[in-house]
Amino acid sequence: MQMQARTPTMTAMTAMSLNALSNNRFLLGIGPSGPQVVEGWYGQAYGRPLTRTKEYISIIRKIIERKERLVHEGHHYQIPYTGEGSSGLGKPLKSILHSTENLKIYTASITPAGLRCAGEVSDGVFPIWMNPEKFDLIGQYVEEGFQKAAEDKDYEGFDVAPFVPVAMGDVDFCTMAMKPMFALYIGGMGAKSKNFYNDYAKRLGYEEAAETIQDLYLDGKKEEATMAVPNELVDECALIGPPERIKERLQSWKALDKTGKIGTLVLGNANKKSMELIEKILENEKQSIIIIQSDHGSDFDVNLQDPTDDDVHQRLSNINAIYFPDEKHREILVNDPTNVNTFRIVFNSQFGSDYELSLIHISEPTR
Numbered sequence: 001m002q003m004q005a006r007t008p009t010m011t012a013m014t015a016m017s018l019n020a021l022s023n024n025r026f027l028l029g030i031g032p033s034g035p036q037v038v039e040g041w042y043g044q045a046y047g048r049p050l051t052r053t054k055e056y057i058s059i060i061r062k063i064i065e066r067k068e069r070l071v072h073e074g075h076h077y078q079i080p081y082t083g084e085g086s087s088g089l090g091k092p093l094k095s096i097l098h099s100t101e102n103l104k105i106y107t108a109s110i111t112p113a114g115l116r117c118a119g120e121v122s123d124g125v126f127p128i129w130m131n132p133e134k135f136d137l138i139g140q141y142v143e144e145g146f147q148k149a150a151e152d153k154d155y156e157g158f159d160v161a162p163f164v165p166v167a168m169g170d171v172d173f174c175t176m177a178m179k180p181m182f183a184l185y186i187g188g189m190g191a192k193s194k195n196f197y198n199d200y201a202k203r204l205g206y207e208e209a210a211e212t213i214q215d216l217y218l219d220g221k222k223e224e225a226t227m228a229v230p231n232e233l234v235d236e237c238a239l240i241g242p243p244e245r246i247k248e249r250l251q252s253w254k255a256l257d258k259t260g261k262i263g264t265l266v267l268g269n270a271n272k273k274s275m276e277l278i279e280k281i282l283e284n285e286k287q288s289i290i291i292i293q294s295d296h297g298s299d300f301d302v303n304l305q306d307p308t309d310d311d312v313h314q315r316l317s318n319i320n321a322i323y324f325p326d327e328k329h330r331e332i333l334v335n336d337p338t339n340v341n342t343f344r345i346v347f348n349s350q351f352g353s354d355y356e357l358s359l360i361h362i363s364e365p366t367r
Contacts, residue, residue, distance in 0.1 A: 002033045003052055004042045008059040008077060009070070016064065016099040024100050029126055030056060031108035034190050050117045052076045057105055057121050065101055069094045106161065110200045112141045119145020124159030126266065128185065128197065129237035132252040137203050138162075139261055161264035164253075165238040166246070174240035179229040180222075186210055187217025187225045206233050220306075239267075289346060290323040293339055324349075 001011055011030065019026040032038075032049035039046055055074040062070055069092035072079040080090030106124040109115050118125040119142035127138055138160060146153040165181070167174035185197040192214065201210040209230050216225035239246045256262050322342060344355035 001028070001030050002037070002042075003030050003056050004033065004038045004044050008056045009063060009079070011056070012060045012063040013095070013097070015060065015103060016095070016097050019099055019103050020097075024103075027104050027106055027124075028060070029106045029108060032114075034196060035194060036191055048075060050113055053107060053114075053117050054121050060105065063095050064099050064103055066094055066098065104159070106159070110138075111196050114196075115141035116145040116148070118142060119153065119158065120148045121145075123157070124161055124263070127160070127162040128200070130162035130164070131204060131236040132256045132262075133236075134204065135256055135261060137200075155261050155263075159263035160261060161266050162262070163266045163268055165240075165268040167238065167240045168243060168246065169241070171241040171245065175231050175234050178234045178238055178240065179226045182229045182234060183213055183217060183222065183226040186229070187213040187222075192218060201233065204233065204236070206230055209233070288323075288325065289350070291342060291346075293342065 015028045035046040104123040347353040
């Protein structure tokens, strides 16, 4: 969750609710985003992101612990609020919802200062990518944060959980499929003067490539920026190729795991798990309706600055896979495949509703 999008009290309530619904399995991840998004989208000053992170986590922990009514006086947050425009009627409150006090809070960090902050005040960190053979680019700063923590901390009680993209198949094809994501973050996720992902790519050893990718991306040349992403960078931070190659590449992660310095791999594109879940649902709940959707189509090899008709079709032709347990209701999907109709169809067919269906059709359905 981006902190500027929600007050810390709102995030705490959301986290406690999701933790209860998941039988205490919920992990809360927060991040400060960047100045372009915070000031350009949320309409707030970027301010002091590390100070905000520390205040945010402190407030959430107080709410979850319920030891006393919430009072906080900080640079970013004042609870109760007594500043300009206040009514003067605010008073300290305590959550009526109880939660386990060991709810884990992770931060999304890759900058040295952000990683120090994570080591100091959070329970774990989500690096966007990681080369397992260059762990010190992460660990050095996390350990510096441990030294500043109010209590004794080490990796035994702290989870380094990098995102690791996965693509199984031909190495060259899988590499190319990964490159647009790397190009987006390194080239476009931030201003020329402040892009944390670009800085991180440089620390990973790709300074010249990072500069080139950013220049091309900000100049609207996204295809060229994608092609400028080094194959080696993708291979170091992702698991790609045939099963045997992925198993071989996993050895570096296993070696790092034996040091006790990494706890979790957050795998991306691991579709086998999705298929296993679907099979389990159908095995145990034969009358289930299963819906799998994406919010948009691929932007691989798409020029979003000056799109052609084919570019628009590719970007808007998103996934909409629906399973009905009986043939009668499956027939409904043939003429109305668009996502906007999905839940209208479900409610109409299963609950007797009469929602009007959209007549917009982007592509023919595939059954």
